[in-house]
Amino acid sequence: MEFETIEVKKEGTLAWLILNRPDKLNALNLKLLEELYQAVKNFDSDNDVRVIIITGKGKAFCAGADITQFTELTPVNAWKFAKRGREVMDFIESIGKPTIAMINGYALGGGLELALACDIRVASEEAQLGLPEINLGIYPGYGGTQRLTRIVGKGKALEMMMTGDRIPARDAERYGLVNSVYPSADLEKETRKLAEKISEKSPVALSLIKEIVNRGIDSSLLTGLSMESLGWGTIFSTEDKKEGVDAFLKKRKPNFKGI
Numbered sequence: 001m002e003f004e005t006i007e008v009k010k011e012g013t014l015a016w017l018i019l020n021r022p023d024k025l026n027a028l029n030l031k032l033l034e035e036l037y038q039a040v041k042n043f044d045s046d047n048d049v050r051v052i053i054i055t056g057k058g059k060a061f062c063a064g065a066d067i068t069q070f071t072e073l074t075p076v077n078a079w080k081f082a083k084r085g086r087e088v089m090d091f092i093e094s095i096g097k098p099t100i101a102m103i104n105g106y107a108l109g110g111g112l113e114l115a116l117a118c119d120i121r122v123a124s125e126e127a128q129l130g131l132p133e134i135n136l137g138i139y140p141g142y143g144g145t146q147r148l149t150r151i152v153g154k155g156k157a158l159e160m161m162m163t164g165d166r167i168p169a170r171d172a173e174r175y176g177l178v179n180s181v182y183p184s185a186d187l188e189k190e191t192r193k194l195a196e197k198i199s200e201k202s203p204v205a206l207s208l209i210k211e212i213v214n215r216g217i218d219s220s221l222l223t224g225l226s227m228e229s230l231g232w233g234t235i236f237s238t239e240d241k242k243e244g245v246d247a248f249l250k251k252r253k254p255n256f257k258g259i
């Protein structure tokens with residue numbers, strides 16, 4: 001499928017989705033948002049794909065929602081644009097496959113919110129992250145108020161939203177906002193290494209981990225723990241569980257098939 005605002009490519013079991021409006025720092029307009037949704041949907045239903053990596057072309061991961069669109073938005077359309085963006089982020093978070101945001105530069109506003117919807121964030125040393133919407137007289141609308149708070153805690157999240165300050169990647173790593181930081185020359189290699197490691201695990205187990213963690217975090221501890229035990233029953237019916245245990249006992253590498 002041809003896209004205008006993103007590039008997609010497959011490398012074995014890894015799928016790359018590259019935001020491709022570099023002259024506008026990959027700002028999210030409606031077209032990009034819809035293509036992003038479609039590409040993730042395609043990769044999610046592609047059995048060959050085990051891990052999805054999202055990144056940006058040029059010096060930005062994504063500088064947020066396209067501000068030029070704001071001048072013509074009526075309140076009703078603003079609500080629709082925010083709602084659609086949130087739905088796309090929710091969808092990305094909800095898919096069963098692991099997602100990695102490879103933050104190669106600015107991840108601001110809706111761009112950071114996209115990264116927050118991914119499971120793991122890795123960044124280059126030059127990257128800067130922030131929610132600068134406050135400087136436009138608005139506030140995050142693609143899930144940032146909720147997801148950032150769950151990841152870095154209320155105090156730091158409120159500070160980021162209230163000041164709009166951009167945070168260097170190394171500080172973001174200290175706050176737990178990004179998992180790892182690398183020199184930009186190594187970012188792609190290290191991301192690929194991480195993605196390949198995850199791609200060799202059981203897709204069923206990965207999918208259950210995502211579901212239980214994402215649902216559990218919004219539930220009581222008891223409900224989360226109960227989902228964990230129920231999932232355990234389910235995982236014992238899979239071929240991947242048989243394969244993993246057999247491989248261990250026979251001292252060989254497992255070959256998980258996702259069944």
Ligand SMILES: CCCCC/C=C/C(=O)SCCNC(=O)CCNC(=O)[C@H](O)C(C)(C)COP(=O)(O)OP(=O)(O)OC[C@H]1O[C@@H](n2cnc3c(N)ncnc32)[C@H](O)[C@@H]1OP(=O)(O)O
Nearest residue numbers: 023024025027063064065066067081082109110132141142
């Ligand atoms: C409707 C629901 C929305 C829901 C929630 C989401 C809200 C948002 O995301 S609001 C946007 C938040 N983001 C920002 O406020 C960042 C805006 N950008 C900047 O502050 C700067 O561009 C920068 C600090 C990221 C980089 O500065 P610099 O290196 O000097 O690069 P330029 O400013 O010259 O940018 C190059 C080029 O890109 C255009 N651009 C950058 N960001 C956006 C954007 N968010 N929307 C539209 N266009 C953007 C910028 O205008 C330049 O274009 P030209 O002037 O045509 O060269």
